Amino acid sequence: MTKIVKAHAIHKHFGALHVLKGVDLEVAEKELVFVIGPSGSGKSTLLRCLNRLEQPTSGSIEVAGIDMLSPKTDINHARQHIGMVFQSFNLYPHMTALANVMLALRKVAGKGKAEAETLARAALERVGLADRGHHRPAELSGGQQQRVAIARAIALEPKVMLFDEPTSALDPELVGSVLEVMRGLRESGMTMIVVSHEMSFARAAADRVIFMDQGLIVEQGPPAAIFEQPTHERTRSFIGQIRQH
Amino acid sequence: MEEIVANFFNAEIATAALPLVASGILNTILLSLMVIPLGLAAGLVLAVLAQSKNPLVRWPLMAWVDFFRAFPPLVLLVLLFAGLPFMGLELGGFACVAVAFMLNNSAYYGEVLRAGIDSVPNGQIEAARSTGLSSTQAMTYVVLPQAVRNVLPDLLSNTLEVVKLTSLGSVVAVPELLFAARQAQSTTFNATPIVMAAVIYYAMLWPLVRLLSRLENRALAGRH
Ligand SMILES: Nc1ncnc2c1ncn2[C@@H]1O[C@H](COP(=O)(O)OP(=O)(O)OP(=O)(O)O)[C@@H](O)[C@H]1O
Numbered sequence: 001m002t003k004i005v006k007a008h009a010i011h012k013h014f015g016a017l018h019v020l021k022g023v024d025l026e027v028a029e030k031e032l033v034f035v036i037g038p039s040g041s042g043k044s045t046l047l048r049c050l051n052r053l054e055q056p057t058s059g060s061i062e063v064a065g066i067d068m069l070s071p072k073t074d075i076n077h078a079r080q081h082i083g084m085v086f087q088s089f090n091l092y093p094h095m096t097a098l099a100n101v102m103l104a105l106r107k108v109a110g111k112g113k114a115e116a117e118t119l120a121r122a123a124l125e126r127v128g129l130a131d132r133g134h135h136r137p138a139e140l141s142g143g144q145q146q147r148v149a150i151a152r153a154i155a156l157e158p159k160v161m162l163f164d165e166p167t168s169a170l171d172p173e174l175v176g177s178v179l180e181v182m183r184g185l186r187e188s189g190m191t192m193i194v195v196s197h198e199m200s201f202a203r204a205a206a207d208r209v210i211f212m213d214q215g216l217i218v219e220q221g222p223p224a225a226i227f228e229q230p231t232h233e234r235t236r237s238f239i240g241q242i243r244q245h
Numbered sequence: 246m247e248e249i250v251a252n253f254f255n256a257e258i259a260t261a262a263l264p265l266v267a268s269g270i271l272n273t274i275l276l277s278l279m280v281i282p283l284g285l286a287a288g289l290v291l292a293v294l295a296q297s298k299n300p301l302v303r304w305p306l307m308a309w310v311d312f313f314r315a316f317p318p319l320v321l322l323v324l325l326f327a328g329l330p331f332m333g334l335e336l337g338g339f340a341c342v343a344v345a346f347m348l349n350n351s352a353y354y355g356e357v358l359r360a361g362i363d364s365v366p367n368g369q370i371e372a373a374r375s376t377g378l379s380s381t382q383a384m385t386y387v388v389l390p391q392a393v394r395n396v397l398p399d400l401l402s403n404t405l406e407v408v409k410l411t412s413l414g415s416v417v418a419v420p421e422l423l424f425a426a427r428q429a430q431s432t433t434f435n436a437t438p439i440v441m442a443a444v445i446y447y448a449m450l451w452p453l454v455r456l457l458s459r460l461e462n463r464a465l466a467g468r469h
């Protein structure tokens with residue numbers, strides 16, 4: 001199967017701190033990969049290296065056929081193909097939901113106003129917020145804000161979506177609406193890498209679960225295998241911990 | 246009492262001084278319309294440059310801003326007006342005010358805008374960059390609108406000071422409001438024109454002061 005993400009031997013240092021210690025990650029088209037692991041294990045850093053929000057110290061990264069680390073790559077153009085959703089939504093508070101989604105369509109994808117608006121409305125509709133376009137983020141619930149953030153990313157028709165703990169800032173009753181949208185994305189064939197501890201969602205939707213610890217991938221496999229029969233002691237104890245929540 | 250009215254609130258003198266004072270108002274407005282955008286634009290450049298991580302940019306910038314914040318604007322103005330001719334460069338009063346104010350105001354506006362930019366969470370830039378916006382686009386469409394909104398009271402308060410400072414132009418013979426009033430005073434031997442100037446400054450600035458109070462109150466109320 002075609003690999004849409006090919007990351008090899010990724011190392012990342014923050015000063016003296018060695019955060020990623022040689023991570024290899026390949027993701028096939030339409031695959032949904034879940035990444036779990038203790039706090040500080042480097043999950044966010046790994047995601048942020050993939051779209052080069054963070055510059056890896058060494059290694060190679062190819063996304064959708066683009067060499068992300070080559071100085072010749074137009075990084076702004078490349079990032080259109082890689083959507084990212086953040087734990088804290090990071091919507092632009094001074095713009096309406098619709099304007100949030102339209103900005104990159106206009107300025108990066110170069111769409112005209114009318115076309116950008118049509119595409120933005122379609123994206124908002126996909127996340128179930130067709131009627132919320134004229135609202136500012138402050139007038140939306142956390143779950144709605146996160147869905148606008150997803151719309152902002154998918155409006156650019158990315159080849160991969162990266163999610164960094166998309167539901168952990170949400171009240172429990174709002175988590176479902178966001179997971180619902182993610183499930184829909186998966187069904188439409190989107191390739192996704194999701195950092196999250198939503199185990200039941202992982203079990204139902206993930207093709208593969210990766211357990212990271214201390215900057216390395218410790219083990220990976222189908223959700224059932226990782227959750228029920230982890231081979232490593234560290235995985236077992238971590239899964240025991242998140243079960244209790 | 247009569248003497249006070251005759252010397253400070255003399256209607257006859259006021260009528261006679263009116264044309265001169267009116268042209269002074271016009272020049273004060275013109276001067277403000279010149280120095281405020283100049284200071285804001287130059288301040289914006291300083292604030293954006295200050296985001297640079299390169300110490301070769303940051304250090305000279307900091308020294309520049311500190312220098313012009315510490316330098317009394319009146320001294321700067323007189324130095325330009327009286328000093329530059331010795332270097333064979335004679336700028337008129339208007340141009341001297343423009344240059345002196347740009348150096349002085351941009352340092353202040355720059356610091357205000359820099360604080361505004363710093364107040365915008367980094368996640369905003371990351372979100373913008375993750376959708377492919379360049380750093381300039383992220384600054385223009387995402388960071389600056391929020392930055393300006395966050396420091397609007399400070400920007401306005403600085404602008405108030407700038408308008409007041411335009412009266413310094415009188416020192417280098419720019420016929421703004423204070424200069425015109427002084428001229429009228431010296432030809433009529435009466436203080437009424439100065440009182441007129443004071444009243445006009447107040448009338449021009451009071452709405453700004455009110456607006457500023459409202460913004461400040463709103464900012465306080467929004468800070469829970
Ligand atoms: N910009 C940075 N500068 C310095 N250190 C950083 C930076 N970003 C992350 N780190 C450090 O790198 C390590 C890995 O952080 P990272 O955010 O990738 O972990 P994580 O697995 O996502 O954790 P969490 O579950 O808490 O989100 C941590 O020790 C963190 O303090």
Ligand SMILES: [Mg+2]
Pocket residue numbers: 043044045164
């Ligand atoms: Mg993280």
